[in-house]
Amino acid sequence: MNREDIERIEPANFIEEEVKKDLLNGTYNEVVTRCPPEPSGYWHIGHCKAWLIDFETARKFGGYTNLRMDDTNPTKEDGNFAESYLADLEWLGCFPKKVIYASEAYFDKMYELAEKLIMDGKAYVCELSAEDVARTRGTLTSAGENSPYRDRPAEESLRLFRDMKAGKFKDGEVTLRAKIDMASPNINMRDPVIYRVLHATHYKTGDKWCIYPMYDFAHPIEDALEGITHSICDISFEDHRPLYNWFIQNCFPDMKNPPRQIEFALFNLEYVLLGKRYLKQLVNNGVVMGWDDPRFYTIVGMRRRGITADAVKNFMLNIGITKSVSILPLSAFEYYVRDDLNKKATRAMAVLDPLKVIITNYNGEPEEIEIENNPNDENAGKHKAKFGREIYIEKEDFSLAPPPKYNRLVEGGIVRLKGAYIIKCNKAVLDKNGEVDYLECEYFPDTKSGCDNSGMKCKGTIHFVEKSNSFEVTIREFKNLVKQEYLEPSKALASGVSVEELIDSDTLVERKALAENFLKTAQVGDKFQFMRKGFYCMDKDSTEENFVFNSTISLKDTYKK
RNA sequence: AGGGGUGUAGCCAAGCGGUAAGGCACUAGACUUUGACUCUAGCAUGCGUAGGUUCAAAUCCUGCCACCCCUGCCA
Numbered sequence: 001m002n003r004e005d006i007e008r009i010e011p012a013n014f015i016e017e018e019v020k021k022d023l024l025n026g027t028y029n030e031v032v033t034r035c036p037p038e039p040s041g042y043w044h045i046g047h048c049k050a051w052l053i054d055f056e057t058a059r060k061f062g063g064y065t066n067l068r069m070d071d072t073n074p075t076k077e078d079g080n081f082a083e084s085y086l087a088d089l090e091w092l093g094c095f096p097k098k099v100i101y102a103s104e105a106y107f108d109k110m111y112e113l114a115e116k117l118i119m120d121g122k123a124y125v126c127e128l129s130a131e132d133v134a135r136t137r138g139t140l141t142s143a144g145e146n147s148p149y150r151d152r153p154a155e156e157s158l159r160l161f162r163d164m165k166a167g168k169f170k171d172g173e174v175t176l177r178a179k180i181d182m183a184s185p186n187i188n189m190r191d192p193v194i195y196r197v198l199h200a201t202h203y204k205t206g207d208k209w210c211i212y213p214m215y216d217f218a219h220p221i222e223d224a225l226e227g228i229t230h231s232i233c234d235i236s237f238e239d240h241r242p243l244y245n246w247f248i249q250n251c252f253p254d255m256k257n258p259p260r261q262i263e264f265a266l267f268n269l270e271y272v273l274l275g276k277r278y279l280k281q282l283v284n285n286g287v288v289m290g291w292d293d294p295r296f297y298t299i300v301g302m303r304r305r306g307i308t309a310d311a312v313k314n315f316m317l318n319i320g321i322t323k324s325v326s327i328l329p330l331s332a333f334e335y336y337v338r339d340d341l342n343k344k345a346t347r348a349m350a351v352l353d354p355l356k357v358i359i360t361n362y363n364g365e366p367e368e369i370e371i372e373n374n375p376n377d378e379n380a381g382k383h384k385a386k387f388g389r390e391i392y393i394e395k396e397d398f399s400l401a402p403p404p405k406y407n408r409l410v411e412g413g414i415v416r417l418k419g420a421y422i423i424k425c426n427k428a429v430l431d432k433n434g435e436v437d438y439l440e441c442e443y444f445p446d447t448k449s450g451c452d453n454s455g456m457k458c459k460g461t462i463h464f465v466e467k468s469n470s471f472e473v474t475i476r477e478f479k480n481l482v483k484q485e486y487l488e489p490s491k492a493l494a495s496g497v498s499v500e501e502l503i504d505s506d507t508l509v510e511r512k513a514l515a516e517n518f519l520k521t522a523q524v525g526d527k528f529q530f531m532r533k534g535f536y537c538m539d540k541d542s543t544e545e546n547f548v549f550n551s552t553i554s555l556k557d558t559y560k561k
Numbered sequence: 562a563g564g565g566g567u568g569u570a571g572c573c574a575a576g577c578g579g580u581a582a583g584g585c586a587c588u589a590g591a592c593u594u595u596g597a598c599u600c601u602a603g604c605a606u607g608c609g610u611a612g613g614u615u616c617a618a619a620u621c622c623u624g625c626c627a628c629c630c631c632u633g634c635c636a
Contacts, residue, residue, distance in 0.1 A: 141563045185564040196634040461594045532595045559596045
């Protein structure tokens, strides 16, 4: 990308401002970012923000992004996750230039650099136990004390480090530490551990290693080796930046344009639980259907629910990127879910709570009507439905004692059936309990949708299905997993509330609905708007006999009773 | 004797010395064969707070206050 192109770019946030400056003043000639997940769990909506920033920042300035597994801890990681990430990224519309496993690509070089640090007098093998390391680290307000091993000869440290690598020590017995400053006000600089002994099989490197580098050491080296220019991360690493820079300076003293770490703040969503260990607990205890439960805000969960990648992306682009902590109402996200689905979802009719209606003046076979697949999209076409003598409407669309401004069906009143005719209710037939059993209505043949020349006007339009053109489907509706009183689940958990207490019971409601036959052609993952109700997505649990639709989100309802 | 951050409307968030963008939410109203969508209007004499500099301050300076993060051989 040439200078003029760069000058023309409007930064959308402070990170892009910095990147633009760095490009314009010649610090870097291109932008290379990295998406560095630790392969240890399912991604959720929070990760999406981070990854989208990585990819979007590079894309905007003509650069590229690598997917790099930050797999330096064999006890936590699993190759199966690594593989799922590529699919998740593709879903988000992010395409990494390279896929790199840090373990495989960089462990040798890291080891080499650790030896160099030792020989430069910048690192030493420490024989303090984990407890003693913690004890001598000092506190937030007081300096730490030097390890007794701090000043041992470099040759001795080197020999011991090689012994570490050779497997001559047990887990936890010794560590390699950077020699920085035990009195630093920044605790990260107090001789951090950079290698630990871990006799564990790594999913990628197997048993080749029994020592593993720590994040603070590994990450800057990975970035430097890979030619990363901007290493964008969460604000919790702000304190680590001096360390990040220290490792690059000391490992690559001649590097001209070292990578730069920039931090931004993640966000919280009201009532949304994201913590891996808590979700795991819910999965293991059978509280939910799995990691892809539609009530989870994991990527797999959102996909199963019917939330689109564009909705997630638009949301992220809109909430902004800053360094201030934020907690967003769910409605801020849901707006984008509806907005995107409104453009894409095929319209259909389904009656969730059926009330039988007999059209007394309609005799003979049902007739065909047409339903627009999407009124917002001229190219979406239409599909066929039917109208006939026996139809079903929503129970809530009829009232014996209508509240004010009720413009649905009442006794003696008229209403339009979507895509069909205007009908008038002549009689509500009650059952022995006094409840409405069914309705007797008449229709007006000259009011057919599309060729109505009757001049009749009615205030309301309701959806319906015709008996022979409908079939029973299963609808799954979801309530928020977290109880109403816990606006910020992570805080509640931190203050001692248990997961059991946090989680609402009965957040999954399964019910039957009558859907038009058109839905029989649906495939798993297809998204629909059941008119006047909400958006639904066909679930993978569907069978030939039982179609299951997940409620993605309801339509907005501004009717005030 | 710690260090690092952040404070602009109910919630996000622009703003970069020249007199408070935008979005969500909410409230009215218009339109409507989805009470959806769309459209129109309203919504901070105020920018954590107290001073100071200036013709002019959310923007610069000083003090104070509040909240968040940091004492893993996790990332």
